[in-house]
Amino acid sequence: xxxxxxxxxxxxxxxxxxxxxxxxxxxxxxxxxxxxxxxxxxxxxxxxxxxxxxxxxxxxxxxxxxxxxxxxxxxxxxxxxxxxxxxxxxxxxxxxxxxxxxxxxxxxxxxxxxxxxxxxxxxxxxxxxxxxxxxxxxxxxxxxxxxxxxxxxxxxxxxxxxxxxxxxxxxxxxxxxxxxxxxxxxxxxxxxxxxxxxxxxxxxxxx
Amino acid sequence: xxxxxxxxxxxxxxxxxxxxxxxxxxxxxxxxxxxxxxxxxxxxxxxxxxxxxxxxxxxxxxxxxxxxxxxxxxxxxxxxxxxxxxxxxxxxxxxxxxxxxxxxxxxxxxxxxxxxxxxxxxxxxxxxxxxxxxxxxxxxxxxxxxxxxxxxxxxxxxxxxxxxxxxxxxxxxxxxxxxxxxxxxxxxxxxxxxxxxx
Numbered sequence: 185x186x187x188x189x190x191x192x193x194x195x196x197x198x199x200x201x202x203x204x205x206x207x208x209x210x211x212x213x214x215x216x217x218x219x220x221x222x223x224x225x226x227x228x229x230x231x232x233x234x235x236x237x238x239x240x241x242x243x244x245x246x247x248x249x250x251x252x253x254x255x256x257x258x259x260x261x262x263x264x265x266x267x268x269x270x271x272x273x274x275x276x277x278x279x280x281x282x283x284x285x286x287x288x289x290x291x292x293x294x295x296x297x298x299x300x301x302x303x304x305x306x307x308x309x310x311x312x313x314x315x316x317x318x319x320x321x322x323x324x325x326x327x328x329x330x331x332x333x334x335x336x337x338x339x340x341x342x343x344x345x346x347x348x349x350x351x352x353x354x355x356x357x358x359x360x361x362x363x364x365x366x367x368x369x370x371x372x373x374x375x376x377x378x379x380x381x382x383x384x385x386x387x388x389x390x391x
Numbered sequence: 392x393x394x395x396x397x398x399x400x401x402x403x404x405x406x407x408x409x410x411x412x413x414x415x416x417x418x419x420x421x422x423x424x425x426x427x428x429x430x431x432x433x434x435x436x437x438x439x440x441x442x443x444x445x446x447x448x449x450x451x452x453x454x455x456x457x458x459x460x461x462x463x464x465x466x467x468x469x470x471x472x473x474x475x476x477x478x479x480x481x482x483x484x485x486x487x488x489x490x491x492x493x494x495x496x497x498x499x500x501x502x503x504x505x506x507x508x509x510x511x512x513x514x515x516x517x518x519x520x521x522x523x524x525x526x527x528x529x530x531x532x533x534x535x536x537x538x539x540x541x542x543x544x545x546x547x548x549x550x551x552x553x554x555x556x557x558x559x560x561x562x563x564x565x566x567x568x569x570x571x572x573x574x575x576x577x578x579x580x581x582x583x584x585x586x587x588x589x
Contacts (some may be wrong), residue, residue, distance in 0.1 A: 209416040210417075211421070268465070272533070281543045287465040290508070362574070363574075371570060376561075
């Protein structure tokens with residue numbers, strides 16, 4: 185049980201795909217100008233990565249290792265196409281806001297990396313948990329970046345105005361440079377947080 | 392002719408792939424440590440991008456559109472690009488070993504990368520039809536995007552080589568400061584916005 189929890193939780197902080205591993209950065213910057221688009225992107229990725237891990241884990245015994253990467257890519261592309269069609273049908277506005285970046289989920293390094301390094305060697309349920317945890321970490325980081333950018337860049341959260349009309353929003357945060365700068369400082373914050381956590385753990389072990 | 396030049400400048404500078412569209416960031420941050428590596432990478436990306444979007448244009452307009460299978464484009468483009476890059480690698484290895492020793496390691500990195508996939512998608516969205524002009528526009532768009540990527544990569548690596556000697560606060564070292572520097576570069580490129588609208 186504790187083991188399963190560890191598989192799930194490592195994706196959230198200690199191996200967070202965006203903030204620690206620095207993988208799949210393109211969407212983290214491109215669609216995080218508001219909370220709602222970040223959340224949609226995060227949930228889509230969570231869905232794709234969990235389902236793909238299940239598929240890869242189910243087929244791991246009879247896929248020849250020589251052709252595994254093309255098989256993974258085909259599986260990911262199919263799942264992404266499914267997700268795109270669903271979004272297009274039920275949330276056309278969000279689909280329009282995310283645009284081609286949704287298609288780019290296919291080539292996210294993190295999805296291929298999880299399939300290769302975890303799902304191809306483990307049973308179905310742990311693989312699902314691993315993918316789900318990574319997806320949750322991804323979503324969490326996306327929403328954090330989105331919230332910071334939306335709050336400072338337009339004084340609102342989830343489209344609801346929070347700061348009064350006195351707040352003269354610096355557009356910089358919603359535009360491209362803001363994304364780079366916000367994520368830079370978030371990476372630094374995560375780094376020092378993780379370091380402190382490690383130090384505390386070491387102290388506990390020593391005591 | 393003018394429209395090709397406008398499209399080229401727009402793809403290379405105004406809508407720079409890295410700094411305003413956030414594509415190819417993995418390569419951008421991964422390879423920009425050394426100037427030499429980034430020049431090689433920039434050239435390899437430009438080359439692969441142009442060739443693969445020509446190929447994707449052909450497949451999209453000659454196969455997918457007549458059959459009404461546009462919704463499969465993501466799947467088809469990914470497989471097309473991945474196999475094309477693999478083929479290109481073998482081709483270069485056989486014919487130009489010197490070039491291979493320069494580019495070889497980058498080619499595999501490019502195979503499944505968002506920047507190479509995005510251009511065919513953009514071209515498909517723009518509706519460049521099954522005509523010579525459509526082909527020209529697709530190729531110029533890809534070439535401009537590649538040159539823009541190479542430009543950003545080379546600028547970034549020149550800055551990062553200098554940054555090695557700077558006194559950066561500890562938590563910001565590594566990726567953190569790279570992002571902040573990219574933000575500043577992006578701020579500079581923001582000055583081009585609105586210059587051309589294509």
